[in-house]
Amino acid sequence: MAIYELSDTGIKRLQKTTFASRGIRERQDIQRLLRDQIEIISEQTMVIAEEFGDWDASRRRIDLLCIDKEANLVVIELKRTDDGGHMELQAIRYSAMISTMTFDQVVEAHNSFLANVGLEEDAQQRVLDFLGWEEPDEDSFAQDVRIVLASAEFSKELTSAVLWLNDKGIDIRCVKMDPFYDGQRILLDIQQVIPLPETEQFQVQVRQKKQKEQQSRTSSRDFSKFTLFVGGRDYRGLNKRNLMHKIVSEIIQGGAKPEEFADIISWRKGDFFVCFDGSLDEETFAEQLMTLDTGGKLPKTKRYFCKQDELFLVDGKTYAMTNQWGIRTLEAVNLLSAKYPQLEIAIEKE
Numbered sequence: 001m002a003i004y005e006l007s008d009t010g011i012k013r014l015q016k017t018t019f020a021s022r023g024i025r026e027r028q029d030i031q032r033l034l035r036d037q038i039e040i041i042s043e044q045t046m047v048i049a050e051e052f053g054d055w056d057a058s059r060r061r062i063d064l065l066c067i068d069k070e071a072n073l074v075v076i077e078l079k080r081t082d083d084g085g086h087m088e089l090q091a092i093r094y095s096a097m098i099s100t101m102t103f104d105q106v107v108e109a110h111n112s113f114l115a116n117v118g119l120e121e122d123a124q125q126r127v128l129d130f131l132g133w134e135e136p137d138e139d140s141f142a143q144d145v146r147i148v149l150a151s152a153e154f155s156k157e158l159t160s161a162v163l164w165l166n167d168k169g170i171d172i173r174c175v176k177m178d179p180f181y182d183g184q185r186i187l188l189d190i191q192q193v194i195p196l197p198e199t200e201q202f203q204v205q206v207r208q209k210k211q212k213e214q215q216s217r218t219s220s221r222d223f224s225k226f227t228l229f230v231g232g233r234d235y236r237g238l239n240k241r242n243l244m245h246k247i248v249s250e251i252i253q254g255g256a257k258p259e260e261f262a263d264i265i266s267w268r269k270g271d272f273f274v275c276f277d278g279s280l281d282e283e284t285f286a287e288q289l290m291t292l293d294t295g296g297k298l299p300k301t302k303r304y305f306c307k308q309d310e311l312f313l314v315d316g317k318t319y320a321m322t323n324q325w326g327i328r329t330l331e332a333v334n335l336l337s338a339k340y341p342q343l344e345i346a347i348e349k350e
Helices: 026-036 087-098 103-116 123-131 156-167 197-218 240-253 259-264 282-290 329-339
Strands: 004-007 010-013 045-052 062-068 073-079 145-151 172-181 186-194 226-230 233-238 273-277 312-314 317-321 346-349
Touching (some): 026 045, 026 073, 045 123, 062 087, 062 123, 103 123, 156 172, 233 240, 240 317, 259 273, 273 282, 329 346
Antiparallel strands (some): 004 010, 172 186, 226 233, 226 346, 273 317
């Protein structure tokens, strides 16, 4: 790739240079400047944190952690080298480490970032404003992790790996930052090289088609939304877990005891509720719940409705209901509707 300066006297080819030879540093210069203008290499993206590494037993840091308009997390790795190094491997590790981040964790990370850069703004509101949301939506947040690699050059090994990973459904983009020098100024030619802009939409469609085919073969998850009619009121836009919590809330408010539900929905007998003595706030309840945690993909606090307005206080005990609802949810709704006919429980799929 060559860049030329067009003038009245002729066309002059600009000298290609390197970041190192011009004394441009990776973190202090390139990263710092792109942090404030991230749209140069990744459109419709917001920086959440810089040098992010809030995971255990690791000193590795994500150059820039971002989110996009679809509420996906975006890992951005920068290199000033002439081949990109092994940045794709680093980025994949980082993506795995952050893949379980929640909305609250992202807000916490952004709050620290704002403090470090000297901005006195509300972190949560900044994130909500960027996403165009009125309130947090955990079910829609961080459903995927995208990767953006930005470097002066990419080796053949790296580009081959990225193309293969893209074909497997992982969204990785390579953005080339070519520095040029005209004797006074350093100019940057910035181009997305993988996927090529003119073929990106086609590649996205192919990737989405493959993902849908795989999901139809291997997944039984249902993201349907429902309208609930109960006690003369209706609640719209409920996924399965929130549908069940709302029904149980209405039944308990009507005088039912939490212990009743395990007998009605027998397959959840052992984990429908977890409870502790006393009237506990959200923080205290979570601390006690984690004493029961035995490890696994999700901590105990992610398997139950543990926020303050989700807990139930009954007969001097604090209860949290499971949020793990799958293919038998509608069966559970029918059983509760039959057991408590006075509430006139009914649902419609939206």
